[in-house]
Amino acid sequence: MNLPPELIEQILNKCDGITLLNARKVDPKWRSIVDYLTQKTRIWQWCCKEEIPANQLIEYLQKYKPNDEDRWLHIYINWCSWEHLDNVVCDIILSPVDVPRISCLAVSSEFIAVGSQDGRLRIFTSNWKMIYMARILAVKITSLTFIESDEVEPERGLCLVISFNRGLQIFYFDGINKGQLEIHDVKSHSVYRNYICYEKLGGRLTISKIISRHGHKELAEIWFSRIYSPSSLSCMKMWDGICTFLINNEVKTIQYGAEDATPMDIMEKKTRIRYNSPLVENQNTQILRNDIIIRLCKNEDNLKCDFIEFFLLGKLEKYSKKMFSTWEIFRSYITCIYLYGNTLILGMDIGNVYIYHVSSWKNLDIRNYSHKIIIGKHPIINIVVKETPNERRFYVSSKFNVHEVTGFLPNIYI
Numbered sequence: 001m002n003l004p005p006e007l008i009e010q011i012l013n014k015c016d017g018i019t020l021l022n023a024r025k026v027d028p029k030w031r032s033i034v035d036y037l038t039q040k041t042r043i044w045q046w047c048c049k050e051e052i053p054a055n056q057l058i059e060y061l062q063k064y065k066p067n068d069e070d071r072w073l074h075i076y077i078n079w080c081s082w083e084h085l086d087n088v089v090c091d092i093i094l095s096p097v098d099v100p101r102i103s104c105l106a107v108s109s110e111f112i113a114v115g116s117q118d119g120r121l122r123i124f125t126s127n128w129k130m131i132y133m134a135r136i137l138a139v140k141i142t143s144l145t146f147i148e149s150d151e152v153e154p155e156r157g158l159c160l161v162i163s164f165n166r167g168l169q170i171f172y173f174d175g176i177n178k179g180q181l182e183i184h185d186v187k188s189h190s191v192y193r194n195y196i197c198y199e200k201l202g203g204r205l206t207i208s209k210i211i212s213r214h215g216h217k218e219l220a221e222i223w224f225s226r227i228y229s230p231s232s233l234s235c236m237k238m239w240d241g242i243c244t245f246l247i248n249n250e251v252k253t254i255q256y257g258a259e260d261a262t263p264m265d266i267m268e269k270k271t272r273i274r275y276n277s278p279l280v281e282n283q284n285t286q287i288l289r290n291d292i293i294i295r296l297c298k299n300e301d302n303l304k305c306d307f308i309e310f311f312l313l314g315k316l317e318k319y320s321k322k323m324f325s326t327w328e329i330f331r332s333y334i335t336c337i338y339l340y341g342n343t344l345i346l347g348m349d350i351g352n353v354y355i356y357h358v359s360s361w362k363n364l365d366i367r368n369y370s371h372k373i374i375i376g377k378h379p380i381i382n383i384v385v386k387e388t389p390n391e392r393r394f395y396v397s398s399k400f401n402v403h404e405v406t407g408f409l410p411n412i413y414i
Contacts, residue, residue, distance in 0.1 A: 008033050017047035017076050021412060044072035052079050055289050056341045058240050062148060062193070063109070063387040074389040081409035082343050082392065085357035085370040088407045092373065095402040097128050105382040105397045106144035111158050112395070114402070115141030121162065123173065126386075132173055136180070139164050145191040147210055159210065159217060161191050168198060170210060172217050181217055192238035195256065199236070203227035207243060207256045223256055223263050237287035244290045249273050251313060253290070271317040276309060288339045292361060296326075296334055306333055312361050324366050330354070338383035338394075345394065347380025353396055353405070375403050 012023055012033060020043070024034040037043045048057060052075070060079065064071035081088055099122060104115040111131075112124040119137030121144075124130050147159035147170075157174030168189055170181040189198035196219075197207045203226050208219040227233055227247060234246040238256075245252045245267065252267040275295070284296040293311040306326045313319050326334055336347030344356040346366070355371040358364055378398035386393045391408040 009037065012037060013041070013043065017044070017051055017080060020047070021077075021080065024413065025411075038073060042072070044076050048072050048076050048079075052076070053342075055291070059289075059341055060387065065109075070389065077389075077413055078387055078392055079341065081412055082341065082357065082407065083359075084409060085343070085355065088371075088409055090355075090371055090373060091406045092375070093404040093406065095128060095404065097124065097130070099402065100400075102381070102397055102399050102402070103140050104143045105384055105395055105402060106146050106160065107384050107386045107395055108146040108148070108158065109386070111146070113144045113146070113158075113160055114397075115144050115162065117141075117399075119164075121160075121171070123158070131175065132178075136162070136169070136171065137164050147191070148193045159194075161189070161196060163189060166201070168196075170217050170219070177215075179216055181219065183219075188233060188236060190236045190238045190243070192240070195238055197236055197238050197243050197256075199227070199233045203233075205233070205236075205245075207238075207254070209257075221263065223254060223261065223265060225254075225267060235285050235287055237290060239290040242290050244270070244287050246285065246287060246293060249275065251293070269317075271313060271319050273311050273319055273321070276307070276323060284337075286337065288337075292339075294337055296337075308334060308366070310361065310364070320362065322362075322364075326366075329367050335379045336381060336383050338385075340385045340392070340394075343392070345383050345396075347383055347396065349379040351376040351378050351380065351398065353380060353383070373405060375405075376401070 008030065012020060020034055024031045060075045064074065099114050101117040102114055103117045106113045110126055112126065114122045117140045118135065119139055119141060120133065120135045121141065122130060123132040141162055141164055143163040145161040147161060157172060159172040162169040162171050166185055168183040168186045172179050183198065185201040187199045187201060189196060194210045195207060196210060197205065199205050205225045205227065206221060207223040208221045211218050211220050234248065237244045241255055241257050243254050243256055250272050251270040253270050254265060254267045255261055285293065287293050291313045295309040297307050297309065308324050308326050310322045311319055330348060332348040332350045332352065334346050335349045338345045342358050344358050346354045351374060353373050353375055354369040356364065356369050375396050376398055378400055380396060380398060382397040384395050391406050394405040396403045396405055
């Protein structure tokens with residue numbers, strides 16, 4: 001039975017995104033109706049906000065320019081593809097450039113930055129054409145993070161937060177001129193868009209906004225506090241206006257960037273968590289977004305019994321916990337953990353990566369991975385992501401090379 005286009009349009013206007021994607025593939029008539037709704041309504045924005053978890057959507061929106069008219073459609077297609085991770089086609093591409101002694105990696109929509117163990121910084125375009133190379137430090141670069149402007153029209157050039165032992169450097173480059181701003185005695189830090197939080201030796205915590213003034217970068221301090229002995233900061237994470245701290249076994253938060261925020265605001269205690277083994281300085285603990293804490297720990301009685309703990313932070317000082325023996329599952333050690341949207345990736349010391357779809361953290365079982373990809377024979381040290389309208393592209397790095405792992409669901413919008 002042939003329905004009039006007006007009736008089909010009214011029906012589709014009340015459907016979810018999956019139904020719209022399938023309807024578009026019925027025949028040319030249905031395709032034209034879905035395309036009309038795409039152009040004349042905010043239907044994909046409605047689908048994204050109704051179906052995609054808020055914490056994931058925050059992350060996806062950072063990958064697209066605010067003035068991109070099709071960003072909601074592209075976000076939905078990529079999210080939908082990776083919701084069906086078992087059907088995603090993954091491809092591996094070795095980077096076409098030789099970068100020795102890699103220590104860290106960062107990507108943005110236009111650039112790729114690679115740090116080296118000897119302090120060299122190399123910056124490439126998205127197709128690996130080198131535009132900058134210099135030894136900017138005398139020590140190992142430990143991490144790189146691109147600063148994303150909160151302006152609709154971003155400034156020309158790029159800005160990076162470069163971390164090294166006991167210090168940070170704000171590096172900016174417009175293709176001709178470069179500038180540097182250093183912060184010394186830094187123990188740890190976190191970056192979100194153009195905000196940075198860092199802990200200095202002595203326990204002072206600072207949140208600053210990176211601003212541009214007369215062609216130079218400056219730090220505008222917006223909040224500070226201090227951790228008094230004997231407490232020490234385990235890790236921190238900035239995320240969409242909230243900075244979460246893990247101080248020993250206490251989780252605390254502070255809101256930043258709001259109009260009513262003041263430099264003297266007091267951190268709010270969220271909960272106190274209990275570890276299965278004592279916390280030590282060199283263990284790998286990190287906060288993902290503002291509600292997940294992951295901790296890698298060793299059983300001192302048996303060095304081959306590594307464990308991973310997940311702490312799922314809830315409301316009203318409540319949390320839940322789950323724990324896995326990583327050696328029993330992988331017969332190798334986790335060297336890198338990366339979360340993007342609904343995708344969790346674990347990098348191993350033997351060059352493998354395991355990819356998971358995270359529909360619910362409470363239901364996550366790291367024994368049930370969707371993809372196992374063999375990148376090489378060397379430990380995975382860094383994983384970052386770049387999302388385009390057609391695919392997600394994960395950049396997976398060892399000390400010796402960078403591989404691009406692409407993933408897409410064929411024919412989802414054809």
